[in-house]
Amino acid sequence: MSGPNLNGTSTRARIEKTAQMHIEPASDEMVDVVDSKAVMHRTLLEQPLRVVGSEGLYLHLENGQKFLDATGxxxxACLGHNNPIVKKAIMDQLDKVAYVGTVFYSTSAAEELCSLLVRGTNGAMSRAFICNSGSEAAEAAMKMARQYFVELEGPATKRHRFISRKQSYHGTTLGALALGGHVMRRKIYEPMLSPGISRVSPCYAYRGKTEGESDEAYVTRLAEELDAEFERVGPESVCAFVAEPVVGAALGCVPxxxxxxxxxxxxxxxxxxxxxxxxxxxxxxxxGYLxxxxxxxxxxxxxxxxxxxxxxGGYQPVAALLVSPKVVNVLTKGxxxxxxxxxxQAHAIGCAAAAAVQKIIMEPNMMEHVRKMGAALEKGLRERLADKWYIGDIRGAGLFRGIEFVxxxxxxxxxxxSRQVAxxxxxLGMQEPYLISLYPGIGTVEGLAGDFVLLAPPYTVTLGxxxxxxxxxxxTINTYFEREFPSGE
Incomplete structure (x- = not known):
């Protein structure tokens, strides 16, 4: 029953009146009072460039500049910006339902996305947990691994530790940050981070392999190091080993x-x-592979x-944890x-957007195209940069390429x-006449020094x-070093 409020109007009447209200759009005067400095940007010392439009590879700025977004x-942004198919999927889902509490409900959007993801693993994974960021996915992975052993071995299980790798990055929340080995991102939060995580060397051939060492010998050495770490901390205490098949932000596209x-x-x-x-x-x-x-x-x-x-592809904040049948079966029986x-989690609009993106990615020949374009990108970078004194390594896979400076x-x-080369x-790339984004990073050497930039254009790029x-x-790169180091080395 709807009771009267203090002014004598029933709650239901007020709700119905609100639903019938015509909301006028904000006037120009109202828009003018927006304070761009109210945003807690990543830096408080300067305002980032304001994007007012986008299309494909390009971002359009408020000042009229047109940026080539070579990193997405x-x-x-794996499909580029302003994709009409993904935009339509979002709008279609809005016409159905935007949000439901997943404790009680499901949506066809979530079920379709999870089905696509599981099918793409060819049986290696059987369930997908949809969340909103990579950091959340890392937190979920850690909790899932721990719960797996609690249910497999009982509540008295000793397994609570994780082994990851130095110069790794798994996210910015406290659990994910503890899991990673990104020295600078961890630094001020060290006292808050879990001590139950240890690290071994990354698979980083450019700096990790010794002179004359074969891939096989290098792999054997890294396997022995991991085995020794298990023994050091007690193998019965370890839930999982965590690694990136291709290291991104911490090392710059190291396969x-x-x-x-x-x-x-x-x-x-x-x-x-x-x-x-x-x-x-x-x-x-x-x-170049799903x-x-x-x-x-x-x-x-x-x-x-x-x-x-x-x-x-950036159209909604979506991430996921994929779970193998081995893990699912233990939880199901427990x-x-x-x-x-x-x-x-499993937000309907996010799932609809992600499903639309995945359908495009899974189209025939898309992965072959990514491999082809990736090879062309590597070839072009090597032809233009490999012989320069300041280029140490050009590496990566598919449309994921890193350039390390030395x-x-x-x-x-x-x-x-202190030179802050990357x-x-x-x-410099953000200025005229270059107008290209090159994602910078540092930390390839002991997590502190070692500069690189990475490139990650959309899968839809052409040879042009x-x-x-x-x-x-x-x-951009050649001009930077010519200006900053005019006498060379």
Whole structure:
């Protein structure tokens, strides 16, 4: 029953009146009072460029400039900007329902997305947990791994630890940050981070392999290091080993060498631990395969997999945890539930957007196209940059390419941190006449020094687009070093 309020009007009457109200659009005067400085931007010292439009590879700025978005943000916009198919899917879902509480309800959008994701793994995964960011996916993976062992071995299980890798990045929330090894992002939060995580060396051939060492010998050495770490912390205490098939923001598109993941899988199996693949940045087609672990270089399915950026292409904030039948079966026979949940998980509009993106990515020949365009991008970058004294390494897979800068080519000496080389290259690219985004990073050497930029254009690029990207990127990089280091080394 609707009761009267203090003014004598029933609640129901007020609701009906509100529903019938005609809302006038904001006037120009109202818009003018917007304070752009009210936003807590990533830096408080300068205002970021304001984007007012977008199309395909390009972002249109308020000042009239047209930027070539060669990175899709941090490898997010995998289909470019303003895709009409994805926009329509979002609007169609809005006409049905925007949000439901997943404790009580499901939607066809969520079910369609999860079906697409599971089908794309060819049986390696059987369930998908949809969340909103890569950090959330990492948190869910850690909790899922712990719960798996609680249900498999009982509440008294000792398994609570994780082993990850140095110079890794798995997210920005406290659990995910603790899991990663990104020194600078962890630094001020160290006292708050879980001590139950240890790290081994990454698979980083450019700096990790010794002179004359074969891939096979390198993999054997890394496997022995991981095995020794299990023994050091107590194998019965470890839930999982976590690694990125292609390292993104922490090392700049570093791919695993052949046989690495298979060897890590064997070590995990030996000690009864799970293998978790972080494909938040490198997954969903970015490397030229729907999942990076499906590539010939990796060819090893994980037990749990985190995906994110390329999942919805930036059209909605969507990420996911993919769960193997091995893990699902243990939970099904146990409590029958995942002891974890979030208000906005499996959000209907996000799922609709992601499903539309995935349908395009899964179209015949799309992955072949990504591999072809990726090879052209690598070839162009090598032709324009490889012989320069300041280029240490050009690497990556598919449309995920990194360029590492060095002060000396022969011994791979990095630039001093204070020079902020990668940041300088990026800032120059943001200026006329370059107008190209080059994603900067630092930390390839001990997590502190070592500069790089990465490129991650959309999967829909053409050979003409690749030529433009190579020209603008090379022009920006070469000009930066000519200006900053006029006498060379």
């Amino acid at each position: 943000g941090p490898a997010v 695993s060498v052949p046989g690495y993941f298979a060897a890590m899988r064997r070590v995990c199996d030996k000690h009864g631990a799970l293998l978790i693949a972080d494909e938040v940045m490198s997954g969903m087609g970015r490397t 999942h990076a672990w499906q590539s010939p270089l990796v060819n090893t399915a994980p037990d749990l997999q985190m995906i994110g950026k390329g999942l919805s 409590t029958g539930a995942f002891s974890h949940g979030q208000t906005y 002060m000396r080519k022969d011994d791979k000496t990095p630039f001093e941190i 940041s300088g290259v990026h800032k 687009d690749i030529a433009t990207i190579v020209e603008k990127a090379a022009h």
